[in-house]
Ligand SMILES: Nc1ncnc2c1ncn2[C@@H]1O[C@H](COP(=O)(O)OP(=O)(O)O)[C@@H](O)[C@H]1O
């Protein structure tokens with residue numbers, strides 16, 4: 001178990017820069033998640049950590065030792081791959097014991113440790129099978145077994161759950177987290193799924209196009225996103241972005257977004273009279289009461305899930321689309337929809353206009369329209 | 377889709393006729409080798425030897441050096457295939473995994489070298505082998521065959537390696553292997569069918585050679601390979617077709633057997649090499 | 653379960669070797685060097701046994717020599733060999749024979765190979781055996797195959813003449829190897845027999861890699877067997893057909909053993925290809941300079957043909 005320092009890591013493939021100046025300190029025993037859309041450089045960073053790719057510049061320090069030039073075999077790390085990469089010609093037992101064998105551990109001890117790991121992962125009765133005869137979930141467990149049996153300094157996992165079906169994914173998510181807490185090995189976990197990141201991580205590193213956007217706890221990223229990208233990526237459904245004009249009246253500083261009065265932080269004072277982007281989470285919207293200032297909208301779609309309802313609507317001219325939708329990054333189109341997540345609506349929502357207001361205590365995130373950075 | 381009866385019959389008939397036509401020369405080799413000398417010129421020909429003459433084979437072993445020729449062929453084919461497999465495995469693996477612009481060019485260079493006509497190369501090679509003192513030695517053949525096998529074998533193996541996910545040797549490296557160890561402990565066992573198909577290709581190529589053997593070995597009967605031996609033998613025993621066919625069958629047998637065992641790997645291996 | 657929280661047992665660290673020449677090739681930094689190192693044995697073999705002789709052959713072709721020299725620039729350069737070549741009727745005859753053989757053997761082999769592959773790609777019992785048997789000639793050495801065919805083609809006692817007479821195709825036994833046209837046909841027959849199985853093996857592998865869904869979708873769209881063949885099978889096979897074509901063309905153009913043992917190039921040059929002529933000039937008449945010039949011409953034609961074919965089929969091949 002060890003701490004990790006990533007210092008000014010850069011990676012170029014020809015003229016394409018896959019990683020820009022990445023720096024990160026990982027504490028001993030921490031569970032770090034790299035998250036971001038496909039192609040943002042998460043796997044590249046992980047491979048450099050593992051020694052499977054060379055860094056263009058920068059260095060990696062694991063447990064106080066500079067391993068930048070070290071072969072993967074000498075870094076004392078374990079890695080779980082998206083396609084599991086089980087050795088097809090070996091049995092499960094040999095697969096799990098392979099790393100120990102390579103390190104010259106004696107046979108008896110290998111067997112003991114393989115069996116203990118198999119027990120922990122509940123795959124004891126699969127030990128004599130070959131990977132071909134296993135289900136996806138079982139392969140996943142074998143891959144985990146191969147990683148934990150060596151009790152390495154660091155676990156690296158590259159989208160280990162993305163080949164599983166949804167239900168199994170939720171279950172394995174919990175199991176991996178529990179396993180990591182129990183054995184306390186420093187772990188770096190890569191995913192494009194923000195839910196996985198939010199539920200598993202001690203700290204999240206969110207990346208885009210090879211650049212780290214923000215590093216922080218799930219709470220911090222959710223409540224204090226550093227920029228529009230982070231705000232839009234974290235949380236589901238994604239945050240709504242509306243243009244609003246910063247104004248001041250006798251009740252204080254506020255942004256006027258299409259008739260909605262959004263109270264804003266004092267830091268926005270410098271934007272007085274200017275347009276900013278206001279981020280409102282779908283959960284922060286509610287049916288407006290009485291004649292309070294509200295957004296008059298016509299839903300384009302109402303998805304009712306029983307206790308809650310997702311109301312989709314558009315505010316042409318007012319809304320700002322972001323460039324991220326789940327796993328993939330795209331060009332912002334400007335025709336995305338806004339969503340309000342309403343609880344206990346009572347009577348079914350009809351097709352007519354609805355008046356939406358901000359929940360009391362709900363926070364509004366402000367962003368500079370030019371830099372897309374948070375205003376705070 | 378269920379086939380109608382007449383379609384089934386037609387299909388089986390076509391398959392049987394096609395196989396019969398293709399295999400007739402092999403069949404004829406076997407039949408002729410067992411004919412008594414008198415019935416070789418029978419009219420009409422005997423399609424089943426009335427009295428199979430197994431002693432023809434004994435006569436062959438006694439009167440000719442066929443066993444030595446076959447041993448020479450085997451030595452050359454095994455050694456040449458071995459050498460070329462080492463080179464082709466390494467090169468194919470490099471082309472599959474360590475791709476750079478310049479290695480791509482080297483790969484094309486290797487492939488293109490297959491284009492050189494052997495009848496041109498043999499002229500200077502004759503001189504080279506002579507000056508190296510290898511004329512009449514099996515080594516001359518071994519090197520020539522090994523090199524002839526390398527280009528296509530490299531590309532066949534590259535195709536195989538391409539079909540094995542990268543993550544496999546990455547996992548092995550993280551598990552404690554050197555890149556070298558990952559190749560030998562993980563990739564090669566997984567690519568075993570490809571190795572089998574490629575080795576078969578090499579072995580067949582080497583065993584079948586006549587041009588190099590004839591040019592390098594003609595003046596040293598001790599090192600004749602089976603094709604060279606049989607071609608010469610045929611010239612001497614013009615009319616003893618039963619003996620000649622028995623020798624031919626023996627010469628073809630080792631690779632026919634290897635082929636029957638390895639054929640199913642070959643089908644996958646060929647297109648892998650063709651850059652499917 | 654809680655066993656895993658016990659103190660970590662000491663695992664022997666992997667030995668930290670310094671590797672070759674003090675460079676640890678396992679380090680990510682040196683991956684590329686390792687890549688080049690792996691190419692080295694193959695490249696050295698090819699440089700030594702293919703490229704060096706090729707350069708020598710080109711060199712020799714510009715000298716008026718009887719034997720191969722192993723150094724460059726040893727005597728005066730001359731164009732004599734090439735002048736002699738292009739004014740020789742034998743040479744133009746060999747070009748013609750090679751071209752004829754190329755077209756005839758390649759096209760028949762491709763058709764037979766395609767047909768055989770389609771046949772054994774059908775669903776039927778014993779398909780595995782049929783696949784194996786129909787491609788068996790591939791595994792038979794050319795010399796052995798030719799000697800067997802010599803017996804089958806024997807003018808007086810050959811089984812082929814007997815069959816043809818019996819079927820009434822011919823009225824008199826054919827002297828296969830003593831007349832130009834029959835000799836050329838015999839060479840064609842043997843080459844096709846020996847050459848089509850390789851094409852079949854390639855095409856069969858190509859057929860197996862066509863997803864079954866394509867055919868199902870086409871069936872749903874109402875395409876009949878013929879349309880499915882034209883619109884699905886053929887386009888999907890294009891890469892394999894392209895590669896097979898290139899390899900077959902090169903084989904026919906350069907093959908030595910079959911013709912040498914079957915006809916020796918005769919009668920009266922009817923089956924004398926460039927390859928046969930080159931070898932004859934070099935090792936029967938010991939005119940190695942002249943033979944090298946022939947070899948160089950062969951090489952250039954090979955290069956042109958394959959460049960042309962690769963260009964035509966490159967979208968499919970690479
Ligand atoms: N070997 C390579 N050569 C060139 N570009 C590469 C290579 N590997 C990855 N890339 C590029 O680097 C970027 C980051 O890739 P990756 O780290 O795999 O993304 P992800 O975040 O989805 O894991 C991608 O745009 C990818 O195309």
Ligand SMILES: [Mg+2]
Nearest residue numbers: 042043044158
């Ligand atoms: Mg990735």
